[in-house]
Amino acid sequence: MNTHLLFRRSRTRLAFWYAGVMAVILSLSGFSMYRFLIQSNWEAMEREMESIAGTLHDSLEPMLPASEEPTSILRRILPELCLVDQPCNISPTLIQRHTTGISDRSTYYIRLFNHQGKLLAFSPSQIIAELPKRLITTPWQTFESSQGIRYHQFTIILHSHDVKNQTHRHSTQPSWGYLQLGRNLEPFDAEVKRIKIILAIGFPIALLLIALSSWWLSKLAMQPIYQSYQQQQQFTANAAHELRSPLASLLATVEAILRVPPVNPEDTQTMLYKVEKQGRRLSNLIADLLFLSSLEQNSSPKPWQRCCLNDLISDLTEEFLELAAASNIDLTNQMPDREIYVLGNESELYRLVSNLIVNAIQYTPSNGHVEISLFEEDRKAVITVKDTGIGIAPTEQTRIFDRFYRIDSDRSSKTGGTGLGLAIVQAIAKRHNSNLKVTSQVGKGSIFNLELPIDCTV
DSSP states (O other), rough: OOHHHHHHHHHHHHHHHHHHHHHHHHHHHHHHHHHHHHHHHHHHHHHHHHHHHHHHHHHHHHOSSSSOOOHHHHHHHHHTTTTTTSSSOOOHHHHHHHHTTOOOTEEEEEEEEESSSSSEEEOSTTTTGGSSSSOSSSEEEEOOOTTTTTEEEEEEEEOHHHHHHOOTTTTOOSSSEEEEEEEEEEHHHHHHHHHHHHHHHHHHHHHHHHHHHHHHHHHHHHHHHHHHHHHHHHHHHHHHHHHHHHHHHHHHHHHHHHHHHOSSSHHHHHHHHEEEEEEHHHHHHHHHHHHHHHTTTTTTOOOOOOEHHHHHHHHHHHTTHHHHHHHOOOOEEESSSSSSSSEHHHHHHHHHHHHHHHHHHHHHHOOOOOEEEEEETTTTEEEEEEESOOOTTTTTTTTTTTTTSSSOOHHHHHHHHOOOOHHHHHHHHTTOEEEEEOOOOOOOEEEEEEEEOOOOOO
């Protein structure tokens, strides 16, 4: 299957699942929010109705004597109310408006019933004509009129002043009557409708944004995988190329030995030397690859220990003096009088610094100079490898730590380099939580700086 097609399908599936999960979460959240808003508005409306009804109830009960005729009593108590079978005054004064405590007469209404359920009085409103004449004593009722308008009302019992002062409240004497406060639910239903419209418009827009963001986020999620896959492909191609060259040379030499009888033993010795050289090159390449793999997987079983950098650099300088002298390069070091210790794997640190030194010697022309320095700065040990070599162009400085990357392929081939030295250096540096920096100018040389945390324990 085409690699790009595979990753595109994977990205599409990832985006689809992300959008699906987010759509479900958004749907549940939207429905919960919708129910919460409706329920909170409904409860707020009922609390308001209970408060108004309670205020009217507390104002009316002390003024309700049991022996007097109800119609005349209601006329004196609430002049604003309309009495049944009598003319109704629909122009209340400011004082009367305050008496009922309701200013929005287009929404609220009041009705008074006697204890037998007979309607005695009602507030002047067009709503009254649409209400049922029969009393329902259930505290809360919601119903719909013949015109399709919904109403919600609250009914509370009224006792006369005499009954209320009796010792036993629940005596055989009946209550005075019932106070009923209700309201038109059109404003509430309109608010519910607005919320539904907002959700109906907002939900598809939110889904569209989720789909777009999921496609973009899936790209971000797949990008490291895709880059890793590309690096793996590049690594496979580079490794195959590096292995093919010495292997082809080795096979050609062996074939020449088998097919062409040697004229003298010296020719055979030369050919066998070439076989050995290419075999060692293959062995070194495989060893470097395995070592680099173990570093990246952090699979080294050796525990860290205190390492003296002074001794490490002295040993490496002495070890590479012969190689530097063979290339007519001056190799020196500068170290402080005080010993500097760090925590780490000594063999890995030895490999790190040795790769830097070998790299500096290989890319420094004859009569050049390589200097290794060790000093302490801001509680960090700093190892510097400075050379007067060919230098590194700014565009290549970010690539020199890639596997198999070479600045000068011809020089590396002649010296037997595998192109893995600096990749190993960077892997060891990351493993030791150190900072590796390079500064270079083409034709003037390069400086590699390695900063390691100092171990201050005694």
